[in-house]
Amino acid sequence: MRTVTLTAPDDFDGWRDAARALAAAGVSPDKVVWQVGEAASDLFATAAPLATSPVPAFSVPRPFIDLARKVVLAAAPERFALLYTLLVRLRAEPGLMEDEADPLVRRLERLAKEVRRDIHKMRAFLRFREVEDADGPRFVAWFEPEHHIVRANAAFFVDRFAAMRWAILTPELSIHWDGKHLAEGPGAQKGDAPDGDPVEDVWKTYYASIFNPARLKVGAMLKEMPRKYWKNMPETALVPGLIAGAQARESGMIEKARAAVGGNVAASWGALREEATACTRCPLYRDATQTVFGEGPLDAAMIAVGEQPGDQEDLAGRPFVGPAGQMFDRALGDAKIDRARVYVTNAVKHFKFEQRGKRRIHAKPNAGEIDACRWWIEQERALIRPRVTLLLGATAARSVLGRTVTIARERGHALDLGDGGIGWLTVHPSYLLRLPDKAAAAEEYGRFVAELRAAWALAV
Numbered sequence: 001m002r003t004v005t006l007t008a009p010d011d012f013d014g015w016r017d018a019a020r021a022l023a024a025a026g027v028s029p030d031k032v033v034w035q036v037g038e039a040a041s042d043l044f045a046t047a048a049p050l051a052t053s054p055v056p057a058f059s060v061p062r063p064f065i066d067l068a069r070k071v072v073l074a075a076a077p078e079r080f081a082l083l084y085t086l087l088v089r090l091r092a093e094p095g096l097m098e099d100e101a102d103p104l105v106r107r108l109e110r111l112a113k114e115v116r117r118d119i120h121k122m123r124a125f126l127r128f129r130e131v132e133d134a135d136g137p138r139f140v141a142w143f144e145p146e147h148h149i150v151r152a153n154a155a156f157f158v159d160r161f162a163a164m165r166w167a168i169l170t171p172e173l174s175i176h177w178d179g180k181h182l183a184e185g186p187g188a189q190k191g192d193a194p195d196g197d198p199v200e201d202v203w204k205t206y207y208a209s210i211f212n213p214a215r216l217k218v219g220a221m222l223k224e225m226p227r228k229y230w231k232n233m234p235e236t237a238l239v240p241g242l243i244a245g246a247q248a249r250e251s252g253m254i255e256k257a258r259a260a261v262g263g264n265v266a267a268s269w270g271a272l273r274e275e276a277t278a279c280t281r282c283p284l285y286r287d288a289t290q291t292v293f294g295e296g297p298l299d300a301a302m303i304a305v306g307e308q309p310g311d312q313e314d315l316a317g318r319p320f321v322g323p324a325g326q327m328f329d330r331a332l333g334d335a336k337i338d339r340a341r342v343y344v345t346n347a348v349k350h351f352k353f354e355q356r357g358k359r360r361i362h363a364k365p366n367a368g369e370i371d372a373c374r375w376w377i378e379q380e381r382a383l384i385r386p387r388v389t390l391l392l393g394a395t396a397a398r399s400v401l402g403r404t405v406t407i408a409r410e411r412g413h414a415l416d417l418g419d420g421g422i423g424w425l426t427v428h429p430s431y432l433l434r435l436p437d438k439a440a441a442a443e444e445y446g447r448f449v450a451e452l453r454a455a456w457a458l459a460v
């Protein structure tokens with residue numbers, strides 16, 4: 001048995017180095033004990049011989065590294081062992097990360113999702129109180145994270161409060177910023193942090209600067225916030241004004257995002273996609289596995305907008321990979337459209353379903369959910385600026401046009417989107433899958449292909 005002792009609960013580098021050495025030595029996951037503490041690691045103690053034959057070096061896919069960086073921060077004690085098990089399995093099954101049904105991959109994805117939420121909560125709900133010491137004002141906050149996220153979040157607070165002297169106290173450790181250097185101290189207790197009102201001006205400025213309409217659930221904001229965080233929130237006074245200016249701010253944010261990355265659409269899109277992983281703008285994030293963002297070329301002349309991810313998309317984290325997506329691919333092929341030239345996305349980014357026994361049955365998103373999620377599709381379109389936005393069904397139409405449509409009346413026509421782009425409405429491919437009559441299905445499929453072809457002709 002090998003024992004690996006990591007220096008801290010969030011010691012990703014230590015885990016990675018040990019896991020790499022163990023995997024190269026052919027050590028089975030059930031022969032490794034992972035622990036955190038002071039004791040020296042006996043990774044290569046000679047209690048049992050290591051594999052003697054050299055094991056060829058191997059690389060792991062980038063998504064695994066990204067997943068591991070998050071999962072290591074989770075509170076679950078078994079996280080190191082689970083990650084090592086996945087690492088070992090990846091050697092024999094290089095495509096395992098794409099296996100949405102694999103229980104281990106799913107479990108680790110769930111842990112990563114919990115960590116991302118905790119990181120977001122700390123950024124959104126932590127509050128500073130002002131104290132005075134010999135060097136002047138200092139700002140102290142108390143926070144109780146659910147996972148080991150404090151170090152991973154430190155750079156965020158340094159960035160936002162670079163000019164202040166501050167400390168964040170948590171039960172596990174404390175971090176201190178003196179305006180130049182970040183230092184760590186031991187864990188604290190709630191009583192170590194000052195009581196009283198949070199610092200209103202600091203928070204109003206901060207909140208206004210980070211305000212993101214994507215995270216705002218108008219009329220439900222305070223209800224949605226975990227109760228332990230939202231008492232004494234001075235920024236709530238700002239909310240009505242921020243809501244009123246939300247529209248202008250949204251387009252401003254897009255331009256700002258473009259400018260911040262020197263007009264680099266790929267970087268803006270990457271930041272947007274990352275931001276969407278933590279979206280809690282409507283309740284659908286709670287039950288779904290993950291946000292399913294759009295994908296495809298960022299200079300696409302045509303964007304196809306579907307309704308929402310299905311069961312398979314939810315597990316895979318990719319749009320249009322389930323049965324309806326396959327039907328769509330087939331129709332694009334028959335319309336002589338290169339699928340690789342079309343950006344595909346959904347009006348709603350989380351899977352809505354009803355659980356019936358072990359099955360998850362698709363449920364239609366309601367108007368509130370569609371409207372809440374419009375924030376993302378608008379930004380995707382603003383970044384890509386497609387000539388044609390293909391609206392696959394009524395949900396996509398409501399999202400992009402902002403109104404209810406009758407498909408039979410408006411399909412197959414160019415619709416002015418008011419921003420220089422053209423909307424083109426047709427049915428959702430899942431409709432074609434549901435038609436029971438074979439002759440009717442074949443006829444509808446032919447019409448669908450013809451409409452795709454017509455839309456493409458406008459785009460290119």
Ligand code: SF4
Nearest residue numbers: 279281282349350373
């Ligand atoms: S469905 Fe859209 S708005 Fe709702 S939580 Fe998911 S990404 Fe956010």
